[in-house]
Each structure stands twice: as structure tokens, then as C-alpha cells.
Amino acid sequence: MSSLSKQRGFTLIEVLVTFLIVAIGLLGLGALQINTMNNSFETYQRALVASIVDDMAARIRMNAIGATAGEYFLAKPQSTTCSEMMGSQRDLCEWHAQIEGSSATVGVDDGNGGETERNVGAPLAARGCIDRLSTSGSGELWVRVSVAWIGITPQSATSLSCGADDMGDEAYRRVVFRDVAVR
Numbered sequence: 001m002s003s004l005s006k007q008r009g010f011t012l013i014e015v016l017v018t019f020l021i022v023a024i025g026l027l028g029l030g031a032l033q034i035n036t037m038n039n040s041f042e043t044y045q046r047a048l049v050a051s052i053v054d055d056m057a058a059r060i061r062m063n064a065i066g067a068t069a070g071e072y073f074l075a076k077p078q079s080t081t082c083s084e085m086m087g088s089q090r091d092l093c094e095w096h097a098q099i100e101g102s103s104a105t106v107g108v109d110d111g112n113g114g115e116t117e118r119n120v121g122a123p124l125a126a127r128g129c130i131d132r133l134s135t136s137g138s139g140e141l142w143v144r145v146s147v148a149w150i151g152i153t154p155q156s157a158t159s160l161s162c163g164a165d166d167m168g169d170e171a172y173r174r175v176v177f178r179d180v181a182v183r
Contacts, residue, residue, distance in 0.1 A: 038152055038153050039153075041152060042151055042152065042153065042174075045123045045124070045149060045151070045174070046174065046176065048121075048123055049123050049126070049147045049149060049174070049176045050176050052095070052098045052099060052128075052147055053145050053146065053147050053176050053177065053178050054178060055095065055098065056091070056095045056128070056130070056145045057145045057178040057180045059091040059095070060072055060091075060130075060143055060145065060180050060182060061180060061182065063087060063088055063091065064182045064183060066087055066088035066091075067088075067141060067143060067182040068139075068141050068182060070132075071087065071088035071089070072088050072091070072092065072130050072143065073130060073131075073132055074088075074089075074092065076092065076093075076096045077089055077092055077093045077096070079093065080093070080097070080102075082094045082097060095128060096128060098121075098122075099122060099123075099126045099127070099128045099147060100119055100122055100126070101119035101120060101121035101122025101123075101126075102119050102121075102122075104119070104120050104121025105117040105118060105119055105120060105121075106118055106120050123147070123149035123150075124149050124150040124151075124152075125149060125150045125167060126147055126148065126149040127147065127148050127149070127162065127163045127166065127167075128145075128146070128147050128162075129144075129145075129146045129147070129148070129161070129162035129163070130143060130144070130145055130146075131143070131144045131146075131161075131162075133179065139183075140181055140182065140183050141181070141182040142179055142180070142181055142182075143179070143180045143182060144177055144178070144179050144180075145177060145178050145180060146160060146162040146175050146176065146177035146178075147162070147175070147176055147177075148160075148162040148163025148164075148166075148167065148173055148174065148175045149163070149167075149173075149174055150167050150168070150172050150173065150174070151172050151173070151174045152172070153172075154169070154171035154172060155171060155172075155174075156171070157170040157171055157173070158170075158173065158174070158175050160175040160177060162175050162177070163175065
């Protein structure tokens with residue numbers, strides 16, 4: 001009967017091994033959660049950029065005269081009051097406002113007891129590019145609309161030029177583009 005009473009309960013080593021196994025499992029779940037959050041954020045940014053690129057592509061298609069005249073290949077308008085502009089200048093102004101995220105702002109403490117507005121609806125360090133690709137023999141103009149931004153996880157580098165050498169490590173630069181035919 002004495003040998004039966006010695007086999008009751010768990011030893012300290014068994015309990016420590018169990019804690020170790022549970023801790024490794026929890027660390028794995030934490031790493032999985034971080035990876036999922038990173039991928040979710042990357043997907044959100046890519047979807048946001050795709051809608052910004054598609055918006056400008058549609059604007060260029062609707063203003064074929066301005067596109068063929070080269071009005072979309074100008075620098076970013078200096079004014080932030082887009083409602084005062086017309087045609088392609090207004091398109092460019094509103095597009096750059098979307099890229100900068102000014103359509104979604106939040107109030108942030110400025111450190112001096114006041115509040116300032118911060119743009120939060122933009123991809124990280126986004127830049128927009130509109131490039132003339134070619135003109136066909138029938139007069140059809142091809143334009144590439146692209147937006148580059150900084151991702152949060154590395155990937156293979158892109159060969160597209162929008163934002164190249166402006167964003168640090170090329171493994172983090174992302175680019176979404178659309179080629180537009182203007183007739």
C-alpha cells in the first residue's frame with residue numbers, strides 16, 4: 001500500500017514542462033496574430049491605393065482632350081482649395097488630396113494645449129505618378145497612372161519607377177498602376 005501512495009500527484013518537472021509547452025504555444029499564437037495584422041494592413045493599403053489609381057484613370061479617360069494636351073503631366077497644384085480649379089488641374093488637386101489622405105482627418109494634441117488636424121486616410125508616404133507611355137499611329141495615347149507607398153513587410157522589389165529611390169529600402173516600396181488608353 002505504500003507504493004500506491006507514492007504515485008499520487010504531479011512532480012515539479014512535469015508541471016514545468018507543461019508550462020513550457022503552453023508558453024511556446026502562446027508565443028506561436030502571438031506571432032501568428034502579428035503576421036495576420038500586418039497582412040491585413042498591407043491588404044487595406046493596397047485596396048485604398050487601387051481605388052485612388054482607378055479614380056484618376058477614370059478622370060483621365062473622361063477628359064481625353066486635357067490628357068492629349070498634356071495637362072495631366074504637370075506638377076502637383078500648389079493650392080489646396082480644389083473647388084476653385086477647373087478641368088485637369090482640379091482632377092490633379094483632388095487626386096493628390098486623396099493620396100495625402102486629407103479626406104480623412106483626426107484631431108491630434110499639438111503639444112501646446114491645442115489641437116491640429118492629421119491626415120489618416122493615406123497609405124504610408126504615398127506618391128502619385130502620371131506618365132505618358134506612347135501614342136499609337138491612330139492617335140491613341142497610353143498613360144500610366146501609378147501610386148507608390150511604403151509597406152510594412154519586405155517583398156521582392158518592383159521594376160516600376162514611381163517612387164523609386166525615394167522611399168528607402170526598395171523591398172518595402174509598393175506600386176499599383178493602371179495603363180489607360182485615351183482616345
